[in-house]
Each structure stands twice: as C-alpha cells, then as structure tokens.
Amino acid sequence: MNLMLPNAHALAVLLLVVFALILFSRDRIPLETSSLVVLAALAVGFELFPYQGPGGITLNSTDFFLGFGHQALVAVCALMILGQGLIRSGALEPVGRMLTAAWRKAPSLSLLATLLVCALLSAFINNTPIVVMLLPILIGVALRTGLSPSGLLLPVGLISIVGGMTTTIGTSTNLLVVSVAADMGVASFRMFDFLVPASIAGAVAVLYLWLIAPRLLPDRQVPMQSTVKRLFTAQIRLDKSSDATGLQLAEAIERCNGELKVEKIQRGPGVFVTPLPDVELKAGDRITTTNTQDNLREFAHLLGGKLYSGDVEVDETHPLEPHNQQIAEVAITPTSKLLGVRIAQARLLSRYGLRLLALHRFNREDQTRATGVENTVLRSGDVLLVQSSPRQLNQLKDGGDFLVLDGSVNLPKTSKAPLALGIMVGVIVVAAAGILPIAISAVFGVLALLMTRCLSWKEAMAALSIQVVMIIVASLALGMALMRTGGADWIAQIFLSLSFGIPAFAILGILMLAMAALTNVVSNNAAAVIGTPIAISLAQQLMLPAEPFVLAVLFGANLSFATPMAYQTNLLVMNAGGYKFNDFVRVGLPLMVLLWLVLTATLAYAYRL
Structure with missing residues (x-):
C-alpha cells in the first residue's frame, strides 16, 4: 500500500495528539491544565490557519468548544450528581450493612459477594463513590478478622472497573465512545447492547479476583503510625529571668531554629496578643504552641521558660497528655x-x-x-x-x-433514601427503554433529586469534577480534529499496511490491545475518544461493520488495571492498602491480558470476524 503524508492540518493534529498524550501521562501537571493547553492550542491553531477540506468540510476554532455542550458530557455530569444523591441520601446504606453482616457470618464467601455487588452497582453508578463506601468496610473487616487488607482492597477496586464497562452508562468512557461513534454515523448503542460479552468477561474477572488475585498479593501495611511521634499542645510561660523576655517574637523563633510555631500569646487573663514577628515578649507571657514532646521541652529550655499543660507544670510526675486526641x-x-x-x-x-x-x-x-x-x-x-x-x-x-481509614462504618441513612433510589431506577429504565436519551433522562433525574431535596445544590456541585469535564472536552476536540482533517483515516491506513494479511479478528484484537496499553499510561477518556474515529475508519477500509471495532476501543479503554495511574480509584486503593506499583502489575496485568483474550474471542464470534 502506497502511503502519502497527510495534509498539513492533519499532520499538525497528529503531532498535537502525541504531545497531548505525553502531557496527560505527567502526573505532576494537573490533568485539567493539560486539557486546557490542548484545547487552547487547537483553537488558536485553527483560528490562525483555517481548514477547508475536500467536499466542503470545514473546521473552525469555535468548533472545539462544542464539547462543553456535548450530550456525552451532559450525561456524565448528570450521572455523577445522581451517584452523589444515592450516597448522600443513604440509598446504598442497606448494601453496606448487608456486606458488613456477611463478612461477620461467612468470611470465606464474603469476598465473592462483595465483588458481585460492587460489579453490579458499578454498571449503573460511577464507581468512585462505591469504592469510597466499600474501603472503610473492608478495612474494618481486616481489623476484626486479622486478615491483610491488601488481599481485599485491590480486587474490589479492580472489579468496580470491570463492572463499569457492562453498560453504556457504567463509565464516562463508555458514554464518550458511544456518543462519538453516533456522531460519526454508527448506529447508536442502547444501554445493554454489549452486556453479553461484558458479562462473560466480568464472570472471568470475578473468578480471577476471588480465587487467584489474593494469593498473588503479599501482605502490605501502610507503615505510618510507627514512624511519627504524637503532637502535643502546651504553653511556654516566661518570667523576668527568662532568656526570651524583652526579645521580639521573630528573635525567639530564631533561637528555636525557626521550628517554633506560635499559635497565640496570652498576656494576662483574657488578653491575647497577635503573634506578629515584631511583638516584644514580656514577663508573664504564655506562648501556646504544638509540637512533639521532645521539641516542646527543647523550646522551653532555649527560651528560658517553663512548660505547662493547662495549669499544671510539665515534669516527670505530670507528663504531657494528648487531651482527647x-x-x-x-x-x-x-x-x-x-x-x-x-x-x-x-x-x-x-x-x-x-x-x-x-x-x-x-x-x-x-x-x-x-x-x-x-x-x-x-x-x-x-x-x-x-x-x-x-x-x-x-x-x-x-x-x-x-x-x-479507621475501619469504622458510618453510612448515612435518611428518609429520602427510597426516593433517591427510585429516581435513579427511573432514569435507568427510561433510558434503557429508549423513551429518552440518557443525557435527558439523567438531567431530569438531577432535577427530581433537587426538587425533592434528596440533594442540595452545594452537594450537587461537589459531585462534579473539573478534571473530568476538561479532559472530556479536550478529548472530544482532539477526536473532532482527527476525524475532519483526515488524520484518523491516515492512521487507519498505516494500521492496515502493518497488519496486511492478518485475519480481521486479529486486527480487532490488536486494536483492543493498543487501547489497553494506552489507557494504562494516559487518561482512559482521552484514549477512547482518540481511538474511536480511528476504529471506525479502520472498519470502513476493511469493509466490515463498525460496531465490533467501536466496542474494541470501548473495552480496551476500560482495561485500566496494570498501573495505579490508569484510573482515578486505583490511586485511592493503592495508598489505602499500602500497595506498591508492582502489586498492580502483578495482579492487574494478568487480568488485562485475560480479559483482552476473552473479549476479543467473544466479539469475533458474535460478529463472525
């Protein structure tokens, strides 16, 4: 196949895509900042160099901001708020109580029950609040039973990702892929259209995470409490003979090597002096500070004062006490x-x-x-x-x-819980029946939560993530630029030339594997939106139905198991369980490969590739 270089605009977009993927992989740069950089680069570039393509195709700088009103973003934001409504109203409280009771009665089967419940909930609710709900429960189980939390937390965190890929609303990635594909003329996927292949993969994942994963994980603990000393709040009282009397506060702090953190200075009953650097210390002043026991004694010695806890002088018979801390x-x-x-x-x-x-x-x-x-x-x-x-x-x-992370369960429980749950079920049923698109039904669901006071506006806004919003908008802009400039077609041609003579099902598998590798390094939303137009172009050039290739991108972008940076809940689970980077590789990489094989075979069989 004779490949020609793409046009200048397509080439510039491809270079920007590479630059964006590098930016998105840098955890030191906030993802929302990287997204804004990409969005600004696209808008400025196409404003200075307008694009007029074949067949009258145009791309204006303002087109890149359409993502802020895209139905996929509207649906994602509305579903995040609906999930917050379930948590705040206590609609998931019975689930938490049931799992807690199960762990007390049948620990051997409780991990399986937890995995199944987590996967089922994640199919319809953003998995972040689900993982946040389950972590304290599992840590409490570990404390009571003597089990290592490392054998519980990571399997539950990973199954929440697997559960999310079973429906169109399970994750923002699914919504984006389905919406972008529909924008490009592919028949719209309904909520449960890919439930069968996803459920087969989910069953394999549950068995792996229940029976095998806990045996692959070493015992991990977060060794924090043993490495630090408790802090105490005390007073350093000065008298006429104190070395610090007559000094400015800045000079006294300097005597303590700059480590003295003055919270307040009391000068007589009910009289307090603002601890400014030029305040002159006087006899009778009481300096309140907080530090370790050894440092407090050292500060008192350096300032020539006496250390008090309340009204009692600190000595061997009256040591410092934490006072309800x-x-x-x-x-x-x-x-x-x-x-x-x-x-x-x-x-x-x-x-x-x-x-x-x-x-x-x-x-x-x-x-x-x-x-x-x-x-x-x-x-x-x-x-x-x-x-x-x-x-x-x-x-x-x-x-x-x-x-x-103290192992206690403090789940909310309100009279609004059944109402919030009913609203969520209504949103799902209306969308699944095709009565309303998910973006519209979810917005009405949010309105219902607010009008019935299941959720306040403050709580609704707290559910939204500017990081998610910006990465979705930037990804949609990149996908649009790739599609309209012909960059996606050019990448598809390269893909085909490299895989010439390979069966269609193998090409499908390679595409899914490429998405899986990419999603473990950069944002899965970015990988999905960039991959969708390439997949559709690839299917068109192979003269095959686009649906299996779109699903290959969708599933591949959800296989974010192999690194802690791959998904937002992975980092939370990692630090809460004291895991190392290699623990994710040890457990997540085999799971990724296993599901890749299962999903490739399932799609190839279903679509006769």
Missing part, C-alpha cells in the same frame, strides 16, 4: 476540594481540625514530617496521618473531601 489515617478522595491545593494553603487545622503528622504517597518512599511537606500539592489517593479529636474525625465522614 487520636491519630488516624485519612485519604484524599477523587472529588475532594483539596485536589491540586498545596498543604500550606489547605488550612487543615482551621477548616478541618486536623494536625498533619505525615504524608504517604505511592511514589514517596519516605514518610515525611509535616514540617517538610508544606509545598506538596495534594493529589487523589494521598494518605495523610493526622491527629484530631474523635468528634472532628466523625465530621470528616459526613463530608466528601476525606476518607477516614
């Missing part, structure tokens, strides 16, 4: 408002009552003290070792910013 591990959820925020700006103490002791992240081998991580940008899945009161920790469980 406990240490806990909390994880940053994928929908947290703190994503992308530096720890120094997160105001953990003033907003949440949390004192940070250490940070655990899968690519950080050291468990760094809080004094060394102020400039660290928080990411989804980060586990923070914090000290706080039991009341504050319980309040965290009612919010969506943190997941408290």
